[in-house]
Amino acid sequence: MLDAISSAHPLSSYAVQLIDYLLQQAISLQASDIHRDQLIRANAVLVRLKLLSNMDITEQRRPQDGYFNHSLGDSSIDIRASCLPGHWGEKVVLRLQHPEIKQRTIHQLGLDIQQSQCLINYLQQPQGLMLITGPTGSGKSVTLHSILMHLHQPHRNLVSAEDPVEMGLDGVHQTEVNLHIDLDFSHILRSMLRQDPDVIMLGEMRDSVSADVSIKAAQTGHLVLSSLHTRSVAETINRLQGLAVDLAGLSHCLDLVVNQRLLRCLCQQCCRPLDRQQLQAFDSDEIQQARHDYQQQFGPIAPAMAIGCQYCLQGYRGRSGIFSLLALDNHMRTAIRQRQLELLQAPINLRQQGLYKVLAGMTTMAELNRVIVN
Ligand SMILES: [Zn+2]
CATH class of the missing domain: 3.40.50.300 (P-loop containing nucleotide triphosphate hydrolases)
Structure with a gap:
């Protein structure tokens, strides 16, 4: 499913790189949350985040919650995603569970x-x-x-x-x-x-x-x-x-x-x-x-x-x-x-x-x- 979507959307490889970069930054700065309204080219990013978190990418009217694990070198970090519809579009917030805090x-x-x-x-x-x-x-x-x-x-x-x-x-x-x-x-x-x-x-x-x-x-x-x-x-x-x-x-x-x-x-x-x-x-x-x-x-x-x-x-x-x-x-x-x-x-x-x-x-x-x- 992920690969199919990746090849179908020209912006998706950009979205993959952007999300990887943001997660790496957030992990090294020990940030607790990432808010999607800080991102650009948001649609491809939104789709990518929904896919990663096992959310329904066609659902845009109801709130959704999801979860994924991101690997970084030898360790990995658990991430909770929450998606909320709004007047200007959906907003995604990622909550990072840093291994050292865990x-x-x-x-x-x-x-x-x-x-x-x-x-x-x-x-x-x-x-x-x-x-x-x-x-x-x-x-x-x-x-x-x-x-x-x-x-x-x-x-x-x-x-x-x-x-x-x-x-x-x-x-x-x-x-x-x-x-x-x-x-x-x-x-x-x-x-x-x-x-x-x-x-x-x-x-x-x-x-x-x-x-x-x-x-x-x-x-x-x-x-x-x-x-x-x-x-x-x-x-x-x-x-x-x-x-x-x-x-x-x-x-x-x-x-x-x-x-x-x-x-x-x-x-x-x-x-x-x-x-x-x-x-x-x-x-x-x-x-x-x-x-x-x-x-x-x-x-x-x-x-x-x-x-x-x-x-x-x-x-x-x-x-x-x-x-x-x-x-x-x-x-x-x-x-x-x-x-x-x-x-x-x-x-x-x-x-x-x-x-x-x-x-x-x-x-x-x-x-x-x-x-x-x-
Ligand atoms: Zn400093």
């Missing part, structure tokens, strides 16, 4: 030492509920996958329900949601429970049935991991209540809420330390407080600025997470039952952890402000 361990996510230890301690529990929260594109799936990899042991039965399965994981039985055949999260979850799992990962807590089944599973000897598109612990509890979850039941089984965002990292090839004048401008009240805490814990600060070079995009290369972890104690469980959500405060919030990364020269104030408004 294999990220808990220690490589961006958690500080206390946070990684808290998470690893929690994962030794045989049962309970853990939620990863954050807006779309905040790295929740990567965190969930690295946790599953951490839990992978021959004697453990690990299962996951995902929409879609973004990365294949060794030792995990992964089932994909398929709404065309009415296979949704709650269906998969119910079937999973009949297979005696130890750990259940539910890609997203999206409806009241899957929320209810997850909580019951967490109360009956299973470790349940899931995610929600929420921005804070309070919003998470409100969302669950909106899904008709019983707060008393939730307060008994919910053990850990992780809130996260992704920050672009400064390119270490070209970033430059702030000079004296820039340091003065940089030194706000917020920075002074963070600097005091930072210096006590980690030593001298080293803030830097983005420059830009051939190895990066506008001075940034790769991304790292910032996290806030709330491990629930008895007071917090009571606070959930009594809906005193203002009492649910993590020891370190996202903004604070982001400021430490700015002070360490890993990212910039502009990047932190882009992701988390002060």
Whole structure:
């Protein structure tokens, strides 16, 4: 099929080369997404991308999702494609699953030492509920996958329900949601429970049935991991209540809420330390407080600025997470039952952890402000 189309379209060899070139660039710059509206001669490119991703090239009115694998030297990269019709034509977005991100361990996510230890301690529990929260594109799936990899042991039965399965994981039985055949999260979850799992990962807590089944599973000897598109612990509890979850039941089984965002990292090839004048401008009240805490814990600060070079995009290369972890104690469980959500405060919030990364020269104030408004 591919060859037939290739020879039929004079522009298609150009499209093949252009897509190969773009993917190579995106891989070497560690870009997370490619948007097709940056491309020229778009029709041939669009057809090529649809073919690669196993989409229907004649369908132009409905959204389509697909997947392909691109080889680069000895390694290969998985790519998720999504196509959306629009007034000016179809738009394709490619999401790249970089191999080094795919294999990220808990220690490589961006958690500080206390946070990684808290998470690893929690994962030794045989049962309970853990939620990863954050807006779309905040790295929740990567965190969930690295946790599953951490839990992978021959004697453990690990299962996951995902929409879609973004990365294949060794030792995990992964089932994909398929709404065309009415296979949704709650269906998969119910079937999973009949297979005696130890750990259940539910890609997203999206409806009241899957929320209810997850909580019951967490109360009956299973470790349940899931995610929600929420921005804070309070919003998470409100969302669950909106899904008709019983707060008393939730307060008994919910053990850990992780809130996260992704920050672009400064390119270490070209970033430059702030000079004296820039340091003065940089030194706000917020920075002074963070600097005091930072210096006590980690030593001298080293803030830097983005420059830009051939190895990066506008001075940034790769991304790292910032996290806030709330491990629930008895007071917090009571606070959930009594809906005193203002009492649910993590020891370190996202903004604070982001400021430490700015002070360490890993990212910039502009990047932190882009992701988390002060
Ligand atoms: Zn650079």
